[in-house]
Structures are given as C-alpha cells and as structure tokens.
Amino acid sequence: xxxxxxALAATLAVSAAFAQSSAPAxxxxxxxxxxxxxxxxxxxxxxxxxxxxxxxxTPQQEDQWSKFADVMRENTHTMGDLYRQRVAxxxxxxxxxxxxxxxxxxxxxxxGTKRLVDAFEPLYASLSPDQKxxxxxxxxxxxxxxxxxxxxxxAHAAAPAxxxxxxx
Numbered sequence: 756x757x758x759x760x761x762a763l764a765a766t767l768a769v770s771a772a773f774a775q776s777s778a779p780a781x782x783x784x785x786x787x788x789x790x791x792x793x794x795x796x797x798x799x800x801x802x803x804x805x806x807x808x809x810x811x812x813t814p815q816q817e818d819q820w821s822k823f824a825d826v827m828r829e830n831t832h833t834m835g836d837l838y839r840q841r842v843a844x845x846x847x848x849x850x851x852x853x854x855x856x857x858x859x860x861x862x863x864x865x866x867g868t869k870r871l872v873d874a875f876e877p878l879y880a881s882l883s884p885d886q887k888x889x890x891x892x893x894x895x896x897x898x899x900x901x902x903x904x905x906x907x908x909x910a911h912a913a914a915p916a917x918x919x920x921x922x923x
Contacts, residue, residue, distance in 0.1 A: 799831045807891050810886055819878035826874040831869035837863055 803824045
C-alpha cells in the first residue's frame with residue numbers, strides 16, 4: 756500500500772511539472788512549444804537532481820535510480836510530443852478529433868505512470884529504512900503541493916492546455 760501511495764505521489768508530482776509548463780505553450784502560438792518543451796525538460800532534470808539528493812541515493816542504488824530517471828525523461832518527451840501535436844492542430848481539430856487526441860494523451864499518461872511505477876518499485880525496495888522515510892515524506896509533500904496544480908489543469912483537460920504526465 757505504501758509503495759502504491761509513493762508511486763501515486765510521484766505521478767502527481769510529474770504531472771504537475773508538465774502541467775505547469777505546458778499551459779503557457781498551449782496558450783500561445785505553436786512556435787512557443789519549443790521553449791516550453793525545453794523548460795519542461797529542464798524542470799524534470801531539476802526534479803531528478805532534487806530527488807537524487809533528497810533520497811541520498813548511494814552508488815549501489817545508481818542502476819535502479821538511472822532506470823527510474825530515464826522513465827521520467829521518456830515520459831516527459833512523450834507527453835511533450837503529444838502536447839506539441841495538440842497545439843499545432845488546435846485550430847483545425849473537430850470536437851471528435853479533440854476527444855480522440857485527449858484519449859491518446861490520457862492513455863500515454865496511464866502507460867507512462869505504469870512504467871514509472873515499474874521503475875520505482877525496485878528502487879524503493881533497494882532504499883534503506885531511512886531513505887524510505889525520506890521518499891515517503893518527499894513524495895507525500897510533492898503530491899499535495901503539486902496535486903492542486905495538476906487538478907487545476909485537469910479541469911481544463913479538453914483545452915489544449917490539458918495536463919498530465921508523470922513526475923515524482
């Protein structure tokens with residue numbers, strides 16, 4: 756149960772990072788998506804660095820950590836591509852196209868979350884009891900803090916600023 760809560764918190768945290776950085780891109784012209792993507796990627800790299808430090812990852816845990824961090828990066832890239840597509844097509848989409856694209860984004864988010872959980876589980880298992888406490892506190896705080904932001908953007912899910920990804 757605790758692992759599930761940590762993974763959920765991780766998901767909410769990544770979702771919020773993407774949500775916060777994707778909204779400006781969606782609100783502006785499609786050309787603005789490149790800087791937003793760069794910002795999104797930088798924010799994910801920042802979060803990866805923060806978590807690495809906060810969790811006190813040891814050299815023995817680096818392999819599991821790298822797999823987890825790579826999934827975060829892949830999820831960010833995948834969602835960025837989908838949102839750039841959405842922004843580029845927003846003026847020509849029908850209501851049905853919009854719903855189908857949102858379905859695609861939601862599906863990619865669910866698949867990304869599963870990959871993130873799958874990568875986090877062995878990492879979490881490798882953590883010492885003290886590291887697990889740090890992870891639990893860190894993710895719990897991030898989920899609460901970023902969850903509100905993610906929820907706000909989810910309310911606008913049908914708009915080009917639809918938001919969700921996976922972020923610890």
